[in-house]
Amino acid sequence: MIICSAMMLSGCIISRSDFTLDSVSNFRLDGLSHFSADMTITSTALVGVKIVGGELEVNYRGQKVATLTLENDIRIRRNRTQTVPVEVDVRLHNPLTAMAALGAVATNPEQVTISGYGEAKVGPFRKRMDRENVPISKFIAIFGDISNYISI
Numbered sequence: 001m002i003i004c005s006a007m008m009l010s011g012c013i014i015s016r017s018d019f020t021l022d023s024v025s026n027f028r029l030d031g032l033s034h035f036s037a038d039m040t041i042t043s044t045a046l047v048g049v050k051i052v053g054g055e056l057e058v059n060y061r062g063q064k065v066a067t068l069t070l071e072n073d074i075r076i077r078r079n080r081t082q083t084v085p086v087e088v089d090v091r092l093h094n095p096l097t098a099m100a101a102l103g104a105v106a107t108n109p110e111q112v113t114i115s116g117y118g119e120a121k122v123g124p125f126r127k128r129m130d131r132e133n134v135p136i137s138k139f140i141a142i143f144g145d146i147s148n149y150i151s152i
Contacts, residue, residue, distance in 0.1 A: 019042070019049075022040040022041065023040045025037065026038045032095075038086070040081065043077065043079060046079070047078050047123070048075065048077045048078045051074040051121075054069070056116035058114060059115065060097055065094060066091060068089070070088060072087045110137065115132045117129060
């Protein structure tokens with residue numbers, strides 16, 4: 001009973017509104033297969049969270065364009081602002097379609113969708129969040145106007 005209560009409580013302690021992306025800086029591209037950046041995140045959560053996995057699939061008009069895989073764990077400490085490094089592996093499935101998708105993000109963003117998952121750990125408990133076919137405009141809206149965050 002205690003374990004079940006703790007599991008339910010850990011799911012209720014944090015929410016998306018507990019975290020704010022303040023900036024993305026030091027964006028570094030390593031060819032077409034890897035990028036890294038520093039993300040400044042403010043947490044008002046009562047507990048720390050560790051992002052332990054994640055993968056996003058980018059699709060354009062139903063065709064798989066790229067898969068982005070989180071390569072490192074990201075620890076977000078409770079009730080503070082901090083800058084964390086993020087390492088992402090990029091696997092292009094079709095470079096020509098990727099170029100078309102990049103153009104469509106600006107002109108027809110509804111044609112570009114994101115599917116995938118993120119997995120977080122709060123204490124000993126894990127939670128996986130899956131999303132399917134989210135239009136890229138809605139995905140980016142989670143962070144607000146992305147141009148406010150990027151300083152390359």
